[in-house]
Amino acid sequence: MKNxxxxxxxxxAFNLNANIDPNDFxxxxxxxxxxxxxxxxxxETTDSFILEFSISSNGSAILEESNxxxxxxxxxxxxxxxxxxxxxxxxxxxxxxxxxxxxxxGKLIFKTDDEMSGLSLKKDTYVTSWEIDLLPDDENKxxxxxxxxxxxxxxxxASAEMNKI
Numbered sequence: 182m183k184n185x186x187x188x189x190x191x192x193x194a195f196n197l198n199a200n201i202d203p204n205d206f207x208x209x210x211x212x213x214x215x216x217x218x219x220x221x222x223x224x225e226t227t228d229s230f231i232l233e234f235s236i237s238s239n240g241s242a243i244l245e246e247s248n249x250x251x252x253x254x255x256x257x258x259x260x261x262x263x264x265x266x267x268x269x270x271x272x273x274x275x276x277x278x279x280x281x282x283x284x285x286x287g288k289l290i291f292k293t294d295d296e297m298s299g300l301s302l303k304k305d306t307y308v309t310s311w312e313i314d315l316l317p318d319d320e321n322k323x324x325x326x327x328x329x330x331x332x333x334x335x336x337x338x339a340s341a342e343m344n345k346i
Contacts (some may be wrong), residue, residue: 205284206260208315209243210236216323218341222247230341232325267291269308272328275300277307287315306331321345 212234219231228250235244236328238259245256252272253278259266279291291311293300300307306329316323326340 182196201346202284203260205257205265205281205289206243207285208284209258209265209289209313211315211320211324212243212245212313215346216293216325216343217342217346218325218338220341222337222339226337226338230325230343232343265289265291267298267311271308273307275307276304277309279311281306287317302330303332306336 201211212232213236214234216232216234218230220228220283230250231249233246235246236242237244241259243258245258247254247256249272254272255270257268259268267279268280269277269279271277276298277293277300279293281289281292282292289312291313293307293309295301298307302309308327309330310328312324312326314326316322316324321344324340325342325343326338328338329336
């Protein structure tokens, strides 16, 4: 029985990462530059939203500097050990680390790894997922979405249509 559980776990893990491609990191590099939009949250609040992407560390990191209604944050993307990671230095005073779990037609989905982040939904509120949709028909527009969750469940989902300037 133990061997069956181990085998099923390995198959699940393989399938989970089966659609992850090292080129996803190179694809994200096309975001380099400044993007603007309006962030709309499911709690009915909105803010101006600015993203600035730059490539750093000899091409091994992509920095995303964001400004949400005056709150500055930093997110670093890097490809390490066959995983595309996102580390977010949040205005909520924590640091979720997320892994790319899917890229379907340019829609990249990242899920926070609670253990890597040192966070728990039982006591912490943090960003639990991101979606960056690279619209294939318009290289100057992306859809950006994230979910903030905590002990009481989903606090809000925020999304914005971003335009490159």
